[in-house]
Amino acid sequence: MLWIKNAYVIDPAQRLSGINDVLVKDGVIVKSAGSLQPADVLEALEAQRLDDVLQVEGEGKYLFPGLIDVHVHLREPGQEEKEDIRSGSRAAIKGGFTSILAMANTTPIVDNRALTEFVRLQGERAAMAKVYPIAAVTKGFLGKELVEMMDILDGGAVAFSDDGKGIQNAEMMRLALEYAKLAGCPIISHCEDDSLAGHGVMRKGEMSARLGLRGIPASAESVMVARDVLLTAETGGKLHIAHVSTKESVQIIREAKKMGVDVTAEVNPHHLIFTDQDVILTDASYKVNPPLPSAEDQIALLEGLLDGTIDMLATDHAPHTWEEKTRPFAEAPFGINALETVLAAVWQNLVLKGKITPDQVIALWSLNPARRFGLPGGTLRPGSQADLVLFDPEYREMISAETMETKSQNTPFLGQEMQGFPVMTIVGGKIRMAGRKLLDNKEEA
Amino acid sequence: MNWKHKDLLDLDKLTAEEIKHILKTAAPMKEILARPNKKLPTLRGKSVVMLFYENSTRTRTSFETAAKILGADTSNIAVAQSSVSKGETLLDTAKTLQAMKVDLVVIRHGSSGAAEFLADELSAGVINGGDGQHAHPTQALLDFFTMQERLGELQGKKIVIVGDVLHSRVVRSNVLGLKKLGAEIVLVGPPTLLPSEMNYLGVKTSYDLDKELPGADAVMALRLQLERQQSGLFPSIREYSRLYGLSQERLRQTGKDTIIMHPGPMNRGVEITSDLADSVQSVIEEQVTNGVAIRMALIYLLIGGTGSVVD
Ligand SMILES: [Zn+2]
Secondary structure, eight states, rough: OEEEEEEEEEEEEGGGEEEEEEEEETTTEEESSSSSSSHHHHHHOOOOOOGGSSSEEEEEEEEEEEEEEEEOOOOTTTTTTTOOOHHHHHHHHHTTTEEEOOOSSSSSSOHHHHHHHHHHHHHHHHTSSSEEEEOOOOOOOSSBOOOOOOHHHHHHEEEEEESSSOOOOHHHHHHHHHHHHHHTSSSEOOOOOOOTTTOOOOEEEEEHHHHHHOOOOHHHHHHHHHHHHHHHHHHHHOOOEEEOOOHHHHHHHHHHHHOOOOOEEEEHHHHOOOGGOOOOOTTTOOOOOHHHHOOOHHHHHHHHHTSSSSSSOOBBBBBOOOOHSSSSSSSSOOBBTTTTHHHHIIIIIIITSSSSSSHHHHIIIHHHHHHHTTTTTTTTTTTTTTTEEEEEEEEEEEOOTTOOSOOOOTTTTTTOOEEEEEEEEEEEEEEEETTTTTOOOOOOO | OOOOOBBBBBBSSHHHHHHHHHHHHHHHHHHHSSSSSSSSSSSTTOOEEEEEEEOOHHHHEEEEEEHEEEEEEEEEEEEOOOOOOOOOOOHHHHHHHHTTTTTTEEESSSSSSSSHHHHHHHHHHHHEEETTTBBBHHHHHHHHHHHHHHHHHOOOOOEEEEETTOEEEEEEHHHHHHHHTOEEEEEETTTSSOOGGGGGOOSSSEOOOHOTTOSSSSSEOOOOOGGTTTTTTSSSSHHHHHHBBBBBHHGGGGGGEEEEEOOOOOOBTTOOOOHHHHHHBOOOHHHHHHHHHHHHHHHHHSSSSSSSSSO
């Protein structure tokens, strides 16, 4: 049993934002209310003695529902040298994520029930963040045949996506949206038209011209966003657009929502923090797909986030080995390592600069993802799963290979001191991290 | 002037004075080239490594000749360029070169930034012999040297560069340097090879060659990769040549004794007609000779120390 006291509690689902106490018993939130007296606590927890209750002082810290990241690459099976489900879910806990959705672009691709169950079970074995598999839309990502969605759903998938690749064939995408109505869950679209993207390595513009790097035009994304929105409208399916990065995409999604299309969208913090102007020829940490946007795009992305056009934040955590990223820019793989640094990055670059409030961050990264993908968590409402994060906005940490749980270090923040980290992460009532240390023992609350 | 740079990666970090100093150093080098006995002891005991990931016999031979005349030992590491093959990475190669204690590395690589990447790892000097679509500073310097020989000071001179501006590292380095030297530059090409993002260079761009020729002191044709037609960048070689090919007749529009340049190798009859390429206006062969002189100057400045050039 847990009694977290005097924390600044944020729970957008209950419109809670202020100093409160939160009580946890048997893995479930029992009460969240203004400062409680020992007698109230014992009564609410149905406990005899206060000694049976673990008391956590939350003064000066934020307490919010565990973050849910709907876009994570864990690389297992097949590329465990980059990351595995255990290291990735540990990194998630360290970063304040109690649930993560694992993309299917592993080797082999998660396109059947057996592999879906494997991912889920590896997550359970790691016993850190909850790991929810996202299965492929098409077998082998070939864009030719749909996967057995209903069977895979029974294996534990919560959505379908060929993320890592755009589905080039429009008819295939139309059929996927149509068939997924059976499953009732969204198709997550990685919008990238291969013919437009070509062999580009960063956003096409004056900066790519200056650096002599092949550019990817903004239209490579927005053309497919438009296509998928139209197909969703026509089929009445559910669409979730991954990593929106252009102003045209934001406009299209805004219009689609007005038209009543069942579409949601996510944005990656790195697209809100960096632009193509930050790209350095000799540092492939800045090589991501979709590429870092123009400054204009970035403004539109933030506007979209604040006016509800974009529904959630997601990391697109994409670990790669040091060897792969220590190459000339054009030759290195796309991807940024994010789980452990992203909350501090958002805190420093967006919250402290007044671009977004802490309450908005929690709605975008916990409540909205839980609602869209039908996941437990996302709120501190009594009766909900006790997925919690105690966040210290003052806590400073130097980002280094030694301190990170992830296997890869492809982050532009490596070697920098950052501010604002979770100091306790609780999943299903179990404390998984305290004082920045992961706890493997199954401490019951 | 005391030379203070370890590497030559591009012209953006050089001042106009430094560029002029390189050109000045190249002049006596060119005289040495004309001697019957072309071997100096200046860089005896120094080692220069050619690290060519892209085939370019012309550029490699030019550097090699330059290093040898100055008395340095040269060696070649020819590496097949393949970004996906799992072989030794550029980083491994850098570590090996570092261990061999070489004095200077000339790198040509298909990836932008490869030269800078290598320079960051090595205590030896690095000369960028062309990296991706990014930079080709020695080509630019030899172009300036050639223009200056014929036209004098480049301040105020009108230079028209025509062709595949988008993919050309030669253009990027040329514009950076020519701006510093005060020249007026016009870039010409079809919109697909001269897209709006090239405006970052901050010089005039145009799709119409004939309109830009009047008053030009130098016209530089860029090499056209003929296979780009297959990618749809232009409809046919015939049409390209009609719109952007240089001919004697077309060049009359400049109204001057304009010099004609080309970084080579040429597609004769495409970028330039043969008779123009071989005419008195053409300085294309001179560019090759000057390339050796410029590279001698650079090798000397980067690893030659402070002594006088020819003793
Ligand atoms: Zn993606």
